[in-house]
Amino acid sequence: NAGVMQNPRHLVRRRGQEARLRCSPMKGHSHVYWYRQLPEEGLKFMVYLQKENIIDESGMPKERFSAEFPKEGPSILRIQQVVRGDSAAYFCASSSTNTQQFFGPGTRLTVL
Amino acid sequence: KNEVEQSPQNLTAQEGEFITINCSYSVGISALHWLQQHPGGGIVSLFMLSSGKKKHGRLIATINIQEKHSSLHITASHPRDSAVYTCAVLGGGATNKLIFGTGTLLAVQP
DSSP states (O other): OOOOOESSEEEEEEETTEEEEEOOOTTOEEEEEEEEEEESSSSSEEEEEEEEEEETTTTTSSSSSEOOSSSOEEEEEEEOOOGGGOEEEEEEESSSTTTOEEOOOOEEEOOO | OOOOEOOEEEEEEETTTOOOEEEEEEEEOOEEEEEOOOTTTEEEEEESSSSSSEEEEEEEEETTTTTEEEEEEEESSOOOEEEEEEEEEEESSSSSEEEEEEOOEEEEEE
C-alpha cells in the first residue's frame, strides 16, 4: 500500500508563473489536507478537501491560491502568479474518516 | 498566545539519555498527533492519541485530556533521533485541520 505521494518534489518557478502541486492520497483515503511550511517557520493549515468538495479553506490565501480534489485523479494545489513569498514546502496529508493523517514527502517550491 | 505550546524549543542530549518533550494546548480537541521531521525531510506521523498512552519501539506518547497536556518520551536516545518534533491537535467539529505547535528541535550527540 503506497503512502501519500506528492509531485513534483522540487519545483522552481519565476515570479508571475503558475505552480501546480499534486497529491495522491493513500489508497482508501478520501480526505486530503494541504499544509504550508514557510522557511524557518512551523506548519500551517491551508485547506481540507474530500472528494469533489472543499470542507475548510480557512487557511488559504484569498487570492491566487486554489485547491481541488476531483472524483478521479490527484488533489491539486494551484498557485497563480507566484511571488517570492510563496517559496515554501507544501505538504499534503490524507486520512480516512476520523483517523490519523499521513503525510506526503512534500513539494519544495522555489520562486526566483 | 499560541493555541498549542511546546517545550523546550531546543534540546540537546547525549546518546542514551531519556528525553521528554511537552505539549500544552488551550482548545478542545478530538485527538493529538506527534510528528517527526528530519532536516530537509518529510513529515512522519509518529502517534495519534485521544487518551492514555501509546508506545512504539523507543517512543512513548501520553496525553492527559483534563490537563490539556501531552508528552513525547524517547528512551535510549540515538543520534538518528535528531529531528524536529511537533505536536498537532485536531479540533473537534466538521473540520479535521491540525493546529501545530512550534516544534522542538532535538539534537542527540554521540
